[in-house]
Amino acid sequence: MAIYNGAVYLRESIDSILAQEGVDFEFIIVNDGSTDSTGDILAEYVQNDSRIRVINQENAGLTRALIRGCAEARGKYIARQDCGDVSLPGRLDAQLQAFLRVPRASLVSCGVRTVTDEGHLLVENIPSSEGATEGLLATDLVNVRGPAHHGSTMFPRLQYNEVGGYRKEFYFAQDLDLWSRLAEHGRHIIVEGIYYKALFAEHSISSQFRKQQVATANLIFACALARRNNKSEEIFLAQAGLIRPFHKGLIAQRLMHSNACYFLGCCLRNNGNPAAIDYLWKALKFWPLHLKALAALVRCP
Template sequence: MCVGRACLHRSAKTLSTGDLLTRIPDAPMVSVVMAVRNGQAYLRDAMDSILSQTLADFELIVVDDGSTDRTPDILEDYARRDCRVRVLSQAPQGLSEALNRAISAARGKYIARMDADDVALRERLARQVAFMETHPDVGLLGTAVCEVDPDGRPRAVFTMPGNDEQLRRALIKFNPFFHSSVMIRRSVLEQVGLYSEEMRWAEDYDLWMRLARHTRLANLQEVLLKRRTEYGGSHSVRHEREQVRHALAIRWRAIRMGMYPITALPYLIRPVLMLVLPASLRRSLRSWQRRRGRIVRT
């Protein structure tokens, strides 16, 4: 099934019914969306892992967000060799803007996220589609992941809370989804809109919280993604502060809108306390929080 490569020259923050639900007859089951900037080191691994999926009914939409390395050449090569690959290019704008452009161009029933330095296991799309097809009330589905170092060596396996009740309890405390593992039901995005372009350091957490108002949530307990992680803390203090500020705003909005009782207010205090802690202690607490509520195997 060949897919056209026409670029869509807009980045919508919200989607209309026409934008989201109009599908041509041969539209794929899944649209895999990826944003990349200067990702030449691992991009081929990521794309190969998608193109070798056991479920073949998909399109892979990659937005090149202003790369200055060999990323454009790599993308052009893949698009030339496999008509399921669609490449959109833009000046540097950021992750939210790039993903919104990819989703706006997507035609699939389901939207699957993928990062340009991760590796999807061959059954990933098939397993997620099978679950979504048999659970029509679920609109957001993640998976367990194996975290690997930059060289691909396994570090640990993380399994998030699995069912809707567990995930709702967790969502006010921390982000219980691995962003690059999720699959979203396209029709639900019509109700909530796209990634916020204001919540740059918590765009995924913000979207999950908005989705939770309209659909049920789930995480597969099976490892279906290798997530590449560089430890040691590469974010600046300013970025950490922005991330905490955005998390605070997201949680306060959820309480204010009645998603959680007033007794959940202590979960707003935690992000504020994080701002005044030394960086080394913040990293230790963040590592502990990443493991809280998860089954961890090292």
């Protein structure tokens, strides 16, 4: 697990892993230069549980933190976990058993329940295992289909290293890049049932940098095509290395937050949750001319 200034969510995420039963594990946490109370919380946990290993480094971003953490791993399998998310009871054991049942598996994921900061249900995603591997071998946005969430995955450490692991060039979509290479060397198995709870907040990276995510995904597809035709990926990796987050002006930030609140409000409205009204009002507060948010608010009961 990599973390940067996530102290408010940290304890619940750590506790969800430490409560896992039926498996032996080490819990590697990379503190990516946090400036809040993350370091103090991690120090407390290290004193009380020998399974936790903390790596402190200067802030380098998620991808490089994951590279560092996976390089330190000593177990046969590596399971991802994001700060703010919760591994539900039985997750690690269920995924381990999937690997034991399917020796050719190179990636195992599970169903995911996505919630808001307040814990309101947004969506439950339980993908089918049918076509799961082929979905990761697709080379376009229309047909690609991956795990329900980055944090819900587990993969063999040996195969992770053999395919080259996470690659530093990919600030965005580093998960898709890894999964597409793992799928070339084994099967993607999806464990039935929901074993992971993911947080989706206004500041989530997927809600902030959609254009960069799409551009990076297209470069990942180009890399896959080159690789499968025994051609060099270097030109595409170089282009991916140039895609980085940028500081958005105040107007762009307000519109971004408005769109995120609108999305959350619509999900909640579809679930019949009255909290939808609060998010839609918030969308209009950030951007009063958000006509879709206004229309959605009018349609709320």
